[in-house]
Amino acid sequence: MSGDWLAGGRLELASERILDAVRMLFIDKGVSGIGMAEVADAAGCSRATLYRYFENRQTLYAAFASREARRVVERVWRDRTISTSAEPAERLLDLLTALLAEVRKTPYLAVWFEPSNAGIVAQLSNSPGVVDALAANFVAGFRPTLPLPHAQRVGRWMVRAMVSLLTLPGAGEDDERAMLRNFVLPFLLDDRTAID
Structure with a gap:
C-alpha cells in the first residue's frame, strides 16, 4: 500500500475513491461476495484506512447506496425531458418510470x-438514513407543503415501492406504469398519507 494514499490534499476525496473502487467490484463480483x-x-x-471511513460493510454499502441514489435521480432530472404541459401525476409517473x-x-x-442480493437490498432500504434525505427532497419536489417528517415517511414508502419493482419487475414497462399509476401515485399524491 502507498504510504501517501491521503497525501496532497486528498482527504476530502478518500471516501469517494473507496466508493468508486467498490462500484467496479460490484460489477465484477456482485454485491454479496465482496469483503472489506x-x-x-x-x-x-x-x-485500517478503509475502516477509518467505513466501520463495516453495512456502512460502506449504505454510503454507496446513498451516493448512487442521489446520482441516479440527478441524472434522470438532467437527462430526461418531461413535458411541462402534462398533468403533474403524469410527470411524476414519467419520472418514476425513468428512474426504474x-x-x-x-x-x-x-x-x-x-x-x-435481495436480502442486502431489503436491509438497506429499511435502514434509517440511507436515502431519507434524498427521498424527502424528492417528495418535497411534488408536495412542497408537506412537513418534513411526513415527507420522510412518504419518501421511505416510495423507496420501498421502487425497490420492490426493481427486485420483482412487472411484466414489462406498461405493466409497471399501470402499477405505479394505480398503487404508488395515489399514495404519493393523497393528502391522507400525511396523517399520523
Missing part, C-alpha cells in the same frame, strides 16, 4: 437487484 479486504485492495489503501429504467441500465446498480 478486497475493497481496500481495489481502492489502493490499507484496511436508469437503475436497470446501469450495471453497478442493476446487480443490486439480482435475486442473490
Whole structure:
C-alpha cells in the first residue's frame, strides 16, 4: 500500500475513491461476495484506512447506496425531458418510470437487484438514513407543503415501492406504469398519507 494514499490534499476525496473502487467490484463480483479486504485492495489503501471511513460493510454499502441514489435521480432530472404541459401525476409517473429504467441500465446498480442480493437490498432500504434525505427532497419536489417528517415517511414508502419493482419487475414497462399509476401515485399524491 502507498504510504501517501491521503497525501496532497486528498482527504476530502478518500471516501469517494473507496466508493468508486467498490462500484467496479460490484460489477465484477456482485454485491454479496465482496469483503472489506478486497475493497481496500481495489481502492489502493490499507484496511485500517478503509475502516477509518467505513466501520463495516453495512456502512460502506449504505454510503454507496446513498451516493448512487442521489446520482441516479440527478441524472434522470438532467437527462430526461418531461413535458411541462402534462398533468403533474403524469410527470411524476414519467419520472418514476425513468428512474426504474436508469437503475436497470446501469450495471453497478442493476446487480443490486439480482435475486442473490435481495436480502442486502431489503436491509438497506429499511435502514434509517440511507436515502431519507434524498427521498424527502424528492417528495418535497411534488408536495412542497408537506412537513418534513411526513415527507420522510412518504419518501421511505416510495423507496420501498421502487425497490420492490426493481427486485420483482412487472411484466414489462406498461405493466409497471399501470402499477405505479394505480398503487404508488395515489399514495404519493393523497393528502391522507400525511396523517399520523
